[in-house]
Amino acid sequence: MPTLFTGQKRLFHSSEALTYTAMEKFAALLDRLILTPSRNGKLRLLEDYFRTTPDPDRGWALAALTGALDVPSVKPAMLRAMATERLDPVLFGYSYDYVGDLAETISLVWAPSPAASEGAAPSLSAVVEALFSASRSEGPKRVAAFLDALEPSSRWALLKLVTGGLRIGVSARLAKQALANFGAQEINAIEEIWHGLSPPYEPLFAWLDGHGERPVSAARAPFRPVMLAQPLEEGDRPAITPEVYAAEWKWDGIRVQAVSDGGVRRLYSRTGEDIGEAFPDVLEGLDIEGAIDGELLVGRSVDGRIEAGSFSELQQRLNRKSVTGKLVVSHPAFIRAYDCLVDGEEDVRALPFRHRRSRLERLVGRSLAGRVDLSPLLPYDHWDALAAQRLAPPAPIIEGVMLKRWDSPYEGGRPKGPWFKWKRDPFVIDAVLMYAQRGHGKRSSFYSDYTFGVWRQGEAGEELVPVGKAYFGFTDAELIEIDRFVRRHTTGRFGPVREVEHRPDLGLVFEVAFEGLNRSTRHRSGVAMRFPRIARLRWDKPPAEADRIEALEALLDAGDGGPAALRRARGAPV
């Protein structure tokens, strides 16, 4: 396979940045991050920035990038008020409508006060220190004075810095990866100590620079890097015997690490983000002492016990920073425990899985709050028996089987061999390409993002209704073919989007693989697919023979387990 589209091999330098002021340099970083489509390009920009920027400025920049900076004396509404003191509010309103971003609008329309002194441009740390120490009434005045001293692009960077929410396509995780690359460390090593650190992170940078010890996490209930499994491949099968590998269900929730340490309780995602605020009920019920690895599930209360619900029910509680009391009652969350990392005060990660499992059973057995239960082990005699169980899971929220070596220690990362995941086969449907959008970066001259639909009975007869969007799963050669088809069969254009011929007798059918289906009020079809991708191109199939919405609705009614017909009936797993 040619590697035409696998990210950019050519990376950025920032030598010219050396002559910039601190704020200009930070602005240049943000500017380039926004406009650099490739992940590797972004990482390289961040690494260069960390390498060439002194403390404490790089630390404040890192805090802004990871969302760890909150300046209480400055809030967006004040900034707007401040801007309209200098510009007619109507003209400001037109400008904001046009630009769509408050910080960018203010930075562009800001007219420096004639009285502004020609002071030196402030550094990041000067800005942060001045604003942290400011009262709510002083805050905006100090911001105004800084804006007077800066160029538009630096003004924008400053406003982004103090209001948080950069929205520049960089996650906290990506920033940590860049730190890891810059210091030639594993990202695990950074995630492990992250929660004990605070801006401007001078000890962290000293360690990454190579002239300091690795900071010791002083915080209670720290995060420990999560152990992940490799997908099971054909060649691994001979090794799978009951003597060597334990089996258990793979639950389809969110992987979490729950830590209770001398009265401090924390709930981490698998990348080390603290998600406790969204699950106060779980923290409340975490009546154990130690650290466990498990799956966070949402369920319903049945006779005082919680039964696992579907992934859609879990979604009700995801992506919320805080949670209402009502939701906590209607959608209680709990942890199905997989493993034990710390038992009481004792770190047991080096023990074999067999021993950790009995520690886990004891730990969970002592919990009375009903918010932690055990993920049961799955006894099996031989391979075929296990394969048969995988095909008939007892609950829809199960997404496959996990295999763990009885003698494996708990090691962060994704080591090859000790743990395997053997997921259920995806669902597949045949859907018709309806719209195509141009991609980004290397794909910017290709129509590579596809919206596809299935048939339904509409008011005016049979019609296609969009059910999902996918932009991967195909090979580079297939992309070229699809692109050609899109260009030759365009029926309408909307900006970067083309409408493509999709009649019963003319169109392109995709075999789409996906992991599950949720009800959705945002989509016209009423359904939203999880993790859809193009499994195969069906040039041989006329669009009239693609699937109908009823097939998906049946899947919804059956819950996440779904009718087996949609899963394996079409042959080869993807």
Added chain:
Amino acid sequence: MFLFFALRCDYLGRMIRPEQLLAPTADGLFCPLGGFHIDPVRPVERALITHGHGDHARSGHDRVLATAETLRIMAARYGEDFANGGTPAKLGEAMRIGDVTVSFHPAGHVLGSAQIAVEAEGCRIVVSGDYKRRRDPTCLPFEPVACDVFITEATFGLPVFRHPDDGVEIHKLLTSLKDFPERTHLVGAYALGKAQRIICRLREEGYREPIYIHGALEKLCRLYEEEGIDLGELLPATLDAGSKTDFAGAIVVCPPSAFSDRWARRFPDPLPCFASGWMAIRQRAKQRGVELPLIVSDHCDWQELTETIEEIAPGEVWVTHGREEALVRWCALSGIAARPLHMVGYEDEAE
């Protein structure tokens, strides 16, 4: 000042009102006393054309009056038979058409671009077409003409638009070339005016390498050179000019739409740059997949629009296209009578 002109037009015995001299119609601005349209969007009998951009200069009119350069540009774009007859207008020279006097004055927008002044019974209206106030080595600078009504565009008529110096932007490109010598710098620029200005400014800043151009730019670049504008060595950006690697570190100038064409695939690891006033807005650049935005515009920014109105001090301002509402609001705040014309058919810069 405002009062003086208002009186001059309406009350001092000269009976003509501006609307009688030039009226916005579905075809464009129409002068009933002279029997001609200015920049009509549909074929008409007699057309006066401000400049050669496609939305202002269309083919199929019967007779056209425009600067010699604009006539040449129209012939290059539409063929020699773009109209039944073309008459060159000399800059600054008054001509009598019907009952009105007409004169052309440099607008500073692109080669051959002109403002058109229309005068009758002591009332003068200046149709500025598209214009800018910055230096541009490829065309004559804008000349302010006193008038009763100044008709202006407002493409960048919002306070957020303050174009930086074009030298700063050209150096951004040159720096990027040094930083990424292996990437083809694909510069999207409007085929008439912007492309030649960018090339010319690169030469002024000392760039001596051959510059590769997209086929759509060839005719117009040749025309500029024949008009005495030195663009240095230009080569076609076609594959037979060499193998794929020959474009590494090269500048290739193309129409903005060519980024997404299959044409762009011939270059190794292209770095999309886009020269446009819109590039001041980050999300605009991001939406278009631009990695290096170059804020270079052939239109006025907000400050230049408002300063031009203050300098000319017309009795009234009419706004043709762009962000009319904001410019009209500014005029209201400054005590200048203004109204939007809601003209359709004129596009924003090179979108």
